[in-house]
Amino acid sequence: MTSIIRFKENPIVTPQSIQPSREDMIVEGVLNPGAFIFQDKTYLLLRVAERPKQEDGIVSFPVMGDENTIDILKFNKDDPQLDLSDPRIVKKANTFYLTTMSHLRLMESADGIHFTTPSTLPSIIYPTKAAEKYGMEDCRVTVIDDVYYLTYTQVSAGGVCVGMMSTSDWIHFEHLGTILPPHNKDCALFPQKVGGKYFCLHRPSGVDLGGNYVWISESNDLVHWGKHNCLAMTRKDHWDSNRIGAGASPIWTKDGWLVIYHGANHTNRYCLGAILLDLQDPKQILARSEDPIMEPDELYEQNGFFGEVVFTNGHVQFGDQLWMYYGASDSVVCGAHLSIKSILKSLE
Amino acid sequence: MTSIIRFKENPIVTPQSIQPSREDMIVEGVLNPGAFIFQDKTYLLLRVAERPKQEDGIVSFPVMGDENTIDILKFNKDDPQLDLSDPRIVKKANTFYLTTMSHLRLMESADGIHFTTPSTLPSIIYPTKAAEKYGMEDCRVTVIDDVYYLTYTQVSAGGVCVGMMSTSDWIHFEHLGTILPPHNKDCALFPQKVGGKYFCLHRPSGVDLGGNYVWISESNDLVHWGKHNCLAMTRKDHWDSNRIGAGASPIWTKDGWLVIYHGANHTNRYCLGAILLDLQDPKQILARSEDPIMEPDELYEQNGFFGEVVFTNGHVQFGDQLWMYYGASDSVVCGAHLSIKSILKSLE
Numbered sequence: 001m002t003s004i005i006r007f008k009e010n011p012i013v014t015p016q017s018i019q020p021s022r023e024d025m026i027v028e029g030v031l032n033p034g035a036f037i038f039q040d041k042t043y044l045l046l047r048v049a050e051r052p053k054q055e056d057g058i059v060s061f062p063v064m065g066d067e068n069t070i071d072i073l074k075f076n077k078d079d080p081q082l083d084l085s086d087p088r089i090v091k092k093a094n095t096f097y098l099t100t101m102s103h104l105r106l107m108e109s110a111d112g113i114h115f116t117t118p119s120t121l122p123s124i125i126y127p128t129k130a131a132e133k134y135g136m137e138d139c140r141v142t143v144i145d146d147v148y149y150l151t152y153t154q155v156s157a158g159g160v161c162v163g164m165m166s167t168s169d170w171i172h173f174e175h176l177g178t179i180l181p182p183h184n185k186d187c188a189l190f191p192q193k194v195g196g197k198y199f200c201l202h203r204p205s206g207v208d209l210g211g212n213y214v215w216i217s218e219s220n221d222l223v224h225w226g227k228h229n230c231l232a233m234t235r236k237d238h239w240d241s242n243r244i245g246a247g248a249s250p251i252w253t254k255d256g257w258l259v260i261y262h263g264a265n266h267t268n269r270y271c272l273g274a275i276l277l278d279l280q281d282p283k284q285i286l287a288r289s290e291d292p293i294m295e296p297d298e299l300y301e302q303n304g305f306f307g308e309v310v311f312t313n314g315h316v317q318f319g320d321q322l323w324m325y326y327g328a329s330d331s332v333v334c335g336a337h338l339s340i341k342s343i344l345k346s347l348e
Numbered sequence: 349m350t351s352i353i354r355f356k357e358n359p360i361v362t363p364q365s366i367q368p369s370r371e372d373m374i375v376e377g378v379l380n381p382g383a384f385i386f387q388d389k390t391y392l393l394l395r396v397a398e399r400p401k402q403e404d405g406i407v408s409f410p411v412m413g414d415e416n417t418i419d420i421l422k423f424n425k426d427d428p429q430l431d432l433s434d435p436r437i438v439k440k441a442n443t444f445y446l447t448t449m450s451h452l453r454l455m456e457s458a459d460g461i462h463f464t465t466p467s468t469l470p471s472i473i474y475p476t477k478a479a480e481k482y483g484m485e486d487c488r489v490t491v492i493d494d495v496y497y498l499t500y501t502q503v504s505a506g507g508v509c510v511g512m513m514s515t516s517d518w519i520h521f522e523h524l525g526t527i528l529p530p531h532n533k534d535c536a537l538f539p540q541k542v543g544g545k546y547f548c549l550h551r552p553s554g555v556d557l558g559g560n561y562v563w564i565s566e567s568n569d570l571v572h573w574g575k576h577n578c579l580a581m582t583r584k585d586h587w588d589s590n591r592i593g594a595g596a597s598p599i600w601t602k603d604g605w606l607v608i609y610h611g612a613n614h615t616n617r618y619c620l621g622a623i624l625l626d627l628q629d630p631k632q633i634l635a636r637s638e639d640p641i642m643e644p645d646e647l648y649e650q651n652g653f654f655g656e657v658v659f660t661n662g663h664v665q666f667g668d669q670l671w672m673y674y675g676a677s678d679s680v681v682c683g684a685h686l687s688i689k690s691i692l693k694s695l696e
Binding site for chain 2: 089091096098130131134155156157158159160161176177178179180181182183184202204205206207208209210211213215217218219220221223224225226227228229230233
């Protein structure tokens with residue numbers, strides 16, 4: 001078993017520590033942060049999931065309106081066409097909505113543990129595109145040649161896809177559009193070119209045929225992607241039998257590209273594992289965790305908006321030490337220390 | 349109503365006119381051809397769906413093996429885990445297979461009506477890639493700068509996606525990989541750059557959120573794609589309420605890019621309609637058919653392997669005249685004459 005040392009301060013960010021973006025909203029969850037170093041501080045780019053204050057007998061939820069305003073939709077809970085069995089989804093007849101709308105929120109820290117609203121940078125990245133009318137989620141942040149690339153989940157009635165932005169100063173952002181069409185999420189860029197090409201991992205979903213697998217793709221410019229190949233599938237009767245997806249940017253090691261990924265089984269219990277990819281040809285898998293390297297063992301990982309979840313899409317590296325940030329139970333943000341050597345050893 | 353003149357010779361290609369690729373297989377359907385002109389002849393690149401000769405009480409179907417051989421899988425029909433309710437799909441527990449395996453087959457004609465096996469060109473394009481282990485389907489052929497680009501559906505256990513090949517002589521082919529990841533099909537390239545970019549239409553599918561909609565994307569090299577945007581959605585209570593997808597390459601007209609598309613309702617009745625896109629900015633829809641321009645009215649369009657289907661992904665143009673080729677009932681190939689002006693008039 002890999003040694004994971006959870007921060008004793010966990011959870012380090014909770015809904016209570018986050019100001020809602022509007023007075024009529026409450027923060028339902030703060031989760032799944034991207035993580036990066038900027039000007040010697042550690043930053044988290046959190047996903048903040050909000051919903052309106054709920055009234056008795058009514059489910060209400062936000063969507064972005066046509067003028068980038070927020071519209072609140074409401075359904076009576078006794079509507080026989082309504083299905084609220086998944087706390088994340090409002091299903092009415094054949095139409096799906098999300099119970100919450102997520103945006104991205106920046107927090108900074110001098111010690112990597114205590115995070116506060118940035119003093120000099122804008123802290124809220126709000127949906128502005130048609131593809132984001134139901135929200136922005138689970139942003140990876142990858143530094144390539146001193147530019148920060150944000151790859152995040154865009155949600156709208158059109159589907160779930162991967163959007164990209166870039167910034168150098170965290171004040172000015174360039175929108176680079178939707179880089180992967182539906183149904184896709186969990187896009188992690190490699191931090192450098194390999195063999196003259198950019199690479200990314202992502203998680204398209206099949207309909208009938210296919211599943212929730214990790215794919216790998218190539219690009220010349222990070223904006224246009226091709227040469228898509230299925231890299232890793234779910235494994236029957238394993239902890240990752242139902243869905244898998246890459247975490248943050250793959251980590252260069254002399255043994256190969258180390259990928260931390262999440263896997264869920266058919267009860268939607270989310271654990272973390274590792275995959276090692278060939279340094280020269282990252283389409284080749286060298287090793288994969290037989291058992292999880294991290295499971296939802298703590299109370300804050302087992303109980304919450306959507307329990308039994310550890311999910312990471314952000315880490316910062318200091319030599320062999322990985323400071324991994326993760327969402328627990330789709331409710332709070334936590335941190336843990338991992339030794340890269342120890343993960344590699346678990347893959348031998 | 350647009351005037352559609354079906355070939356009086358319909359159906360022009362049937363399973364009986366196609367030699368199976370192997371002795372132990374039968375041709376179940378010949379359908380959904382790409383169409384193009386090469387050296388003054390009309391060519392169809394058909395989808396040929398084959399399955400093994402069926403034994404009593406057993407369903408058997410082909411998949412490509414690891415050495416590019418064909419493996420025949422068999423299940424007892426009385427297996428309680430087996431679901432054969434859709435004639436196109438074998439579902440066992442949570443695993444999906446196809447009842448048939450498709451490859452692409454070339455046929456040539458001097459008059460555009462009577463098609464035979466080419467005398468001097470290889471006629472069979474067989475799956476060779478991991479992404480094609482369950483088959484290749486519904487190929488569009490687009491000529492750009494004298495190169496023929498084949499965009500087709502790749503089917504495997506990894507999912508359903510879009511593959512691309514190119515050729516100049518129909519003897520030598522270059523494989524350009526998977527250009528759009530799962531779940532995606534119905535990819536039609538524009539025949540020329542617009543504003544310095546290549547464009548394509550395609551049909552990703554949503555899971556829960558999103559649907560079966562037509563998207564439009566941009567590329568610099570036809571191999572890597574980005575700037576994905578949802579172009580057209582299904583329409584509630586319309587003939588195209590359940591799924592839509594582009595047909596063959598959009599047609600340049602002085603009024604705009606004319607797209608012929610298929611739409612199916614919730615009983616899976618497939619009709620054809622038209623969409624007009626702005627010439628300079630094809631992300632803008634100028635008009636869309638309220639009613640179908642073609643419905644499955646003939647007996648051969650209503651009865652077959654999968655009835656009530658007209659589906660096109662191939663046409664050749666002679667001035668105002670479109671010779672449109674289409675699959676009927678997932679069984680046979682037919683043709684029809686359409687006037688482009690008449691379609692445009694129906695969109696006014």
